[in-house]
Amino acid sequence: MDRINRAAKWVFGFGAGLSMALVFLIIFVNSLRRYTVGRSVAWGEELPIYLTIYGVMFGLALAYLNDQHIRFTVITDMLPERVRNALFGLADVVTIAAGAALAYAGHVFATRRGNVDSSGLKATADGLAASTGLDWLVWLGKVGPWQYAVAFGGAILAVAAALRLVQRLSSRQEI
Template sequence: MDRLIRGARWVFAFGAGLSMALVFIIIFVNSLRRYAVGRSVPWGEELPIYLTIYGVMFGLALAYLGDNHIRFTVVSDMLPKRVRHWFFVAADAVGVATGIALAYAGHVFALRRGDVASSGLKSTADALAQSTGIEALTWLGKVGPYQYAIAFGGALLAIAAALKLMQRLSGRAEEV
């Protein structure tokens, strides 16, 4: 169980860190290019926004799994330790349900509006598809892959909450 949670923390932290590193690199290169050449790359404005959203979703799961998320403790601090434990168990179960609902809602949203062209990425995705011959790459020029960040974040929340729930039920979680 501890190995699974450590692995999940590593994946969540790596995903959040990688997303933020890519955002920094893209913005840095785009800024240098804008001032050195006079033009920025067409996807340099929009892609960092989407990468940031994915990074936040990874960070959300990492924070939940580590019990480092924002929480209002006015009620829970007044509860006896045993009752507080079951209160947090119930909150984790609600977290699993919320993550599943968010994943489903994000999926439905992406299906309904996923074919809308992403103005900053469309031309690059079309050129990539044309140069590789892989027609499926044109989907990167749509907003669908980036709207799936909501579904992805919901799935990560459900996983983190389920792991935290199992940890609490096994008695291995520290009650904050």
């Protein structure tokens, strides 16, 4: 189980870090172009927004798996350890359900509005598809893959909460 948790932490951390690095790189390059050439790239304004959402979702799952998320502990700190652990286990179960519900809602939202063109990405995606001959790249110019960040975030939150629950239950048995 430790190997699975380490792998999940690595994936979540890598995803969050890569997303934020790409956001920085795109904004940096776009700023340089704007002030040197006088023109920024069309997708340089919109893509960082979507990448930030994916990065936040990865970070959210990592924080939950590390049990380092925001929590108000004024009352829980006064509870006996056994009651507190049971309460946190219940919170894990609720988070699994909330993550699954968020994944479902994100999926429904993305499928209903997924074919809407993304104004800043459409021309670039069409150009990529035309130059490579890969027609499926047109999909990157739609809002669907970017709106799936909510569904993806819900799914990985549910996974993180499930792993945390298993870890919490296994450490309770060792006591």
